[in-house]
Amino acid sequence: MRQGWLGGGQDHGLINPCRMATRRDILIIKLGALGDVVMATGLVERILRHHAPRRCILLTSPAYAGLFPGLELKTFDRSSLQSTLATVQWIRKQRFQRVYDLQSNDRSGVMCGLSGIPERVGNHPRFPYNLHPESRYAGQCHIHARMLEVLEAAGVSTDAVAPRLHHSDQDRDKVHTWLREQGLADRKLVIMHAGASARRLEKRWPYFRELAESLAQRGFLTVWAGGEDDRHTNADLARVTGVDASAAFSFLQLVALTEHALFAVTNDSGPMHLLACGSIPVYGLFGPSDWRRNHAVGQRDRVLSLNRHEPVFRETGLAELKPGQALRQLERDGVL
Template sequence: MKILIIKLGALGDVVISTSIINKILVHHKKDDVYLLTTPAFENLFNEIRNLKVIKCMRYGLFNLIKTILWIRSARFNKIYDLQSNDRSTIYCALSGVSFCAGNHPRFPYKAHPDDIYKGECHSFERLNQIIVSAGISPALPEPSLPAPPNTITKISSWLKEKNLTQKNFIIMHAGSSNKHTQKRWPFFKELALILKNYFEIVWVGGVDDSMLNAHLTKSTGINATCDFDILSLAELGRRSKFAVTNDSAPMHILSCSKIPVFGIFGPTYPRRTHALGQMQNVIFPNNVIPKNDAGFKPKDISAVSVDDVISKIKKQNLI
């Protein structure tokens, strides 16, 4: 059989889906399995055996038609739509494939969860419901971003250059997109001044975080802004003790490192979006997390205190 998995984005959702994709691969170990994704995430799957990765452009009528024609010409037997947005629904509806599994209890999905998703569970749990509806046993919450050999070598060299050793440092990500500065927790400096007594601190982030990280590094730590891509950050995480961040992208990447990732939330809903396998490390104002989207109201992230974060870290016996 020929199998198609659809997962287009965004970064956190792609990372969460990795264990689901691996489970589909095990179930279809004798079949030809393809993954349709976008160019930004193509290389994340290069180390996964028996998966043929096909990139597509996500937007525009021309690209929509081009992708549909490719799907039809490939003559797939089954489609697992892990995206299940308007665009991928159209892919499935016009694919010519009789068996499509997806998130919504409606056409074109033959296999699907019984109810409409309202954020009552983590997105990973919902993806599991999709594959279970298609006769596949549920995946474990174990996201995976394996590093190629050159990335492993790169991180080893970087650690040597910075005089860091295995597990003697922690990763901190204090920034966010400049469009969402309300996600930035304002007490990273104060937290770092406490944690530097136990570990070396590495500040990571992208272009939007450069000014903030330069400011924080004046107090303590190593400025590693823009030093790592997705796979190298996951590999750096595997060498670290734990991580603290207020941004979802590094939360999800570092959840693949099999370390505690302390995620500070306020304006976004942690039950739906926390890093996979890290719910016990979520830090939310008053630590009262609503059960679904309807009960969630955005909070001021500054309501989380330094003591709240230190308390969570101590509960894991890390300091």
């Protein structure tokens, strides 16, 4: 059985559209992207605990609904202005007491401004938010640390808040079956994600094949993880070494896969944050993006970057970070 949010065993799924909220009810907004939603999971859980037993509803994108089993959801299609206006109308009808805008971008800010909700929690010290940190956010700390400040400004305790994902026995069974069918049950597995956003191709490290070949010589087998958009890349890599697992797993099943792997190596991507919710070290490759703001929570010491020890972020090309340098850090950390 899936544990679910706050220990519940039942998947409540989407909200009943006929059920109206009351002025005591709470709205949480977190729309995307994948890595940011994963980092927000612990925040959402803490908000639910803080307001229990009051009713809390999460507004999120359809693609991420599966990350929140047992939580009452309203899904929102971000592709059109019509959808945005319809969602604002829905919010106004619900008469929420408080909204936590964990997105805090222009779109969600407009939603909050038009919501009619009296208590509006957000990242920026300006309208529409009336509960917020005093300082302006300009990337001076990690995104997750900033969101902890947002919750504290709203009177929510943030002790020991970290991303959490609840995978089920069914998720574990799916992973077990896949490993057995692939003949991998007794292999020394490493998970790698060689993809990244199609809009940020510069965040893709060009030496995954070389690293995987070096690890294969030491008895490790690489599982190439990713979604449909990673199929071409993963197929090319798997022809050289490892196993292609493109679109083989849901988000939560990918977390369950970490129970069978020794460590992971990824680009700065959504799967990096998913894997960090598992039980293994996760090495994130950074160059064009600032690792100080974006590393997987709990994995700071496993950042792979040429500017890892520099006091100020300096953008570098990922091609400058050679596979031998990555391999030496894995050796120093004892994961090999």
